[in-house]
Amino acid sequence: MEIVIKKMLGNSAAPMDLLLEADPSEQNIKQYLKKGTVFLAELEKNIAGVMVLMPISPASMEIMNLAVDEKFRGKGIAKKLIAHAKQACADQNMDFLEIGTGNSSLDQLALYQKCGFRMKKVIENYFIVHYPEPIFENGIQCMDMVRLKMKIKKDS
Numbered sequence: 137m138e139i140v141i142k143k144m145l146g147n148s149a150a151p152m153d154l155l156l157e158a159d160p161s162e163q164n165i166k167q168y169l170k171k172g173t174v175f176l177a178e179l180e181k182n183i184a185g186v187m188v189l190m191p192i193s194p195a196s197m198e199i200m201n202l203a204v205d206e207k208f209r210g211k212g213i214a215k216k217l218i219a220h221a222k223q224a225c226a227d228q229n230m231d232f233l234e235i236g237t238g239n240s241s242l243d244q245l246a247l248y249q250k251c252g253f254r255m256k257k258v259i260e261n262y263f264i265v266h267y268p269e270p271i272f273e274n275g276i277q278c279m280d281m282v283r284l285k286m287k288i289k290k291d292s
């Protein structure tokens with residue numbers, strides 16, 4: 137089974153159901169879809185995963201959203217999407233790739249560190265201030281945002 141990563145040409149057809157699995161705020165998603173680039177992971181003609189990549193400074197890109205359809209999880213699709221984001225950063229001469237996740241997102245924190253991200257800071261109460269409903273995962277309330285960052289190695 138070959139996973140193919142494709143850049144979407146227009147973001148209006150981005151798979152909202154899947155994007156909502158990574159970010160419960162449709163309003164937030166619509167904001168970053170305006171400026172971001174959407175990548176789809178296709179597996180045997182199914183949309184198996186999605187990622188939104190957006191510049192946040194002249195030297196940095198951020199993965200704003202990353203989600204894999206439940207049916208296709210555990211097959212390395214998220215790792216492939218992150219590898220694709222690293223390459224896109226290198227191609228655009230960016231220095232850093234960043235991502236933010238919740239204190240309660242334990243599997244995601246494992247995944248991101250396996251891919252080379254390092255924890256840089258914590259934005260306290262981010263999810264309490266920005267989301268109307270309390271979020272729980274792994275029996276833990278999601279309150280703080282953990283910011284992770286990696287240096288992009290460019291081909292010389």
Ligand SMILES: CC(C)(COP(=O)(O)OP(=O)(O)OC[C@H]1O[C@@H](n2cnc3c(N)ncnc32)[C@H](O)[C@@H]1OP(=O)(O)O)[C@@H](O)C(=O)NCCC(=O)NCCS
Nearest residue numbers: 157158202203204209210211212213214215237243246247
């Ligand atoms: C987080 C998510 C994107 C991972 O996607 P995925 O394609 O299943 O991830 P991968 O197969 O590339 O797995 C990479 C790592 O994730 C972890 N992982 C994946 N599936 C897992 C599972 N079923 N249970 C526990 N850990 C798992 C493992 O650490 C794995 O590393 P390994 O290959 O060394 O074992 C997916 O679970 C998802 O869409 N979740 C809901 C949305 C979300 O939380 N997005 C991130 C918002 S911050």
